Amino acid sequence: MSQLPASVAITGIAGNLGRKLARVLHGETRVIGFDRRPLRDRPKDVEHHQLDIRKARVEDVFRRNRIEAIAHLGLKHDPRDDRAEAHSFNVAGTQKLLDIATRHGVKKVLLLSSANVYGPAPGNPNFLPEETPLLGAARLPGYRDLIEVDMYVQSFMWRHPEIETVILRPVNIIGPTVRNASSNYLRLERPITVLGFDPMIQVIHEEDVCRAIALALRPGIRGVYNVTGAGEVPLSAALRELGREPVPLPHFLVRPFVRALYDARLSSYPSGEIDYIQYLCAVDGSRFARDAGWSPRYSIRDTLRSVLAPR
Amino acid sequence: MAGLGDEIQERLRRWTMELGGPGTRERLQKLTPPRNEYGVDPYGFDVDFMQAAVAPVLWLYRKYFRVQAFGLENVPNEGPVLIVGNHSGQLPFDAVMVETACLVDKDPPRAVRALVDKWVPTLPFVSTLFARCGQVVGTPENCRRLLSAGEAMLVFPEGTRGLNKPFSRRYQLQDFGLGFMRLALENGVPVVPVGVVGAEEQAPAILDIQPLARMFSFPHFPITPTGLPFPLPVRYRIHFGEPMRFTGRADDEDAVLERKVARVRDAVAGLLARGLADREHVFW
Numbered sequence: 001m002s003q004l005p006a007s008v009a010i011t012g013i014a015g016n017l018g019r020k021l022a023r024v025l026h027g028e029t030r031v032i033g034f035d036r037r038p039l040r041d042r043p044k045d046v047e048h049h050q051l052d053i054r055k056a057r058v059e060d061v062f063r064r065n066r067i068e069a070i071a072h073l074g075l076k077h078d079p080r081d082d083r084a085e086a087h088s089f090n091v092a093g094t095q096k097l098l099d100i101a102t103r104h105g106v107k108k109v110l111l112l113s114s115a116n117v118y119g120p121a122p123g124n125p126n127f128l129p130e131e132t133p134l135l136g137a138a139r140l141p142g143y144r145d146l147i148e149v150d151m152y153v154q155s156f157m158w159r160h161p162e163i164e165t166v167i168l169r170p171v172n173i174i175g176p177t178v179r180n181a182s183s184n185y186l187r188l189e190r191p192i193t194v195l196g197f198d199p200m201i202q203v204i205h206e207e208d209v210c211r212a213i214a215l216a217l218r219p220g221i222r223g224v225y226n227v228t229g230a231g232e233v234p235l236s237a238a239l240r241e242l243g244r245e246p247v248p249l250p251h252f253l254v255r256p257f258v259r260a261l262y263d264a265r266l267s268s269y270p271s272g273e274i275d276y277i278q279y280l281c282a283v284d285g286s287r288f289a290r291d292a293g294w295s296p297r298y299s300i301r302d303t304l305r306s307v308l309a310p311r
Numbered sequence: 312m313a314g315l316g317d318e319i320q321e322r323l324r325r326w327t328m329e330l331g332g333p334g335t336r337e338r339l340q341k342l343t344p345p346r347n348e349y350g351v352d353p354y355g356f357d358v359d360f361m362q363a364a365v366a367p368v369l370w371l372y373r374k375y376f377r378v379q380a381f382g383l384e385n386v387p388n389e390g391p392v393l394i395v396g397n398h399s400g401q402l403p404f405d406a407v408m409v410e411t412a413c414l415v416d417k418d419p420p421r422a423v424r425a426l427v428d429k430w431v432p433t434l435p436f437v438s439t440l441f442a443r444c445g446q447v448v449g450t451p452e453n454c455r456r457l458l459s460a461g462e463a464m465l466v467f468p469e470g471t472r473g474l475n476k477p478f479s480r481r482y483q484l485q486d487f488g489l490g491f492m493r494l495a496l497e498n499g500v501p502v503v504p505v506g507v508v509g510a511e512e513q514a515p516a517i518l519d520i521q522p523l524a525r526m527f528s529f530p531h532f533p534i535t536p537t538g539l540p541f542p543l544p545v546r547y548r549i550h551f552g553e554p555m556r557f558t559g560r561a562d563d564e565d566a567v568l569e570r571k572v573a574r575v576r577d578a579v580a581g582l583l584a585r586g587l588a589d590r591e592h593v594f595w
Binding site: 122123124125126127128129194195196197198200230231232233234237241250251279280299300301 | 347348349350351353354355429430431432433434435436437438439442443447448450451452453456
């Protein structure tokens, strides 16, 4: 197995997944973090820069250190964030970061995108390949930034063939520490479901995602990859596994109801999220398995149960 | 699974075995699709659930439509195959009956996957029921994947043009789509033609009210004498023809493929003619 790059910059290192990734990588390579937030429980050998990635000082860090690879995790997803500010942070931030990468000898750029960028739809094939158009923002504007960043990095890939660029699109990341829409949904005691609909869902454990990132950071891997966990499970079986008591609502009522909850600030789910529990948005992960030798360590059951663990 | 209690499922499974006749349990045990710790394959097919859910279907098959299936030995026991038939009857009972024939009157049984229209996943309960019984949306990606996994698929190249045609055009095959032939050529897969006689008379459509269809975003909105497209107790006769093999390029021009598709269409028409000639009465 080829070696990890000698130094890796992680954006969004103070997030739950960023901290986990830093812990996976720090023994094997030099880790330099960027985040606007402070980094709690920082391992001693991890260097942290509490900075907005749009700031000019970021480039100075690249001047002073030989950074071989960038793992770009620091995108804002919260639907309640100020849209204009989040858009600038996500899109302009990514552009600035990649621009710096081209000037300072970075050999590898990795973007953590998401399999949800394809978007759920009744006509979806059961396993979406990487070539599928990214339509996730059709009913969920919150994905617009991620899709734009994903497309920008795709164009960066062919404009800079000298840099190995990787886009990873993992399925729903869940685990004891991550707090994203899908893991929080599985934490609800009485989650809303759509009456009569039970799509197959895919989940991946947060530690498996970190292992997948570490794998993709090694030299030789480039391109766009879906990253899957141990398999597919009906949503109802996942909820039963966790002992949940679903509240099924008819499909013609569920969106107005969820929208009302969101507007009243009683829930953080925009109504567009309902598509993900009504229709298929599952991906084919065979390309990453073939090119990078990827296989997840966590079974579906252990992955699902990990949301029950205390932080 | 899919909202049915364990006890109801067990009772339905017993009914399935009873209706299927002696040896049904042993035959159905030969079905071993891949399954994970939640009892489903990657497409959501749940073979245990299917054996329960098939009970009412089997009642229709044995007692209501009293299906006679001929030539089931033409369906290969293993390996990829495209079963291509005529589509009729307003509601797709013909698909269900062809699949049931391959399940209970064939030894070893085959779980056939029908390709469903992409509006099926928008229907509550139906979407889940179909998925747990192994049906998939008919996208080219799904077909390629399933055929390369050696599965049997049921295709109606007439689509809803055939399913929802008016009674006056019964047993007149509508235009066949070319997609199935491209798949057969691409994957070197045999085509088994099938002719279904009976479904045409189960729900004669007098009218197709397009504005209502648009309102409910259904492909068609047929009006039948019973008001609903609920089927009459017609007798089904299903004839499976000999496997046909085709060679050539999958991305040939439409005109070239149309000639190959016409051979399949003729084969289906021949099976229909045979079924119609044999039958003495619509209802028995």
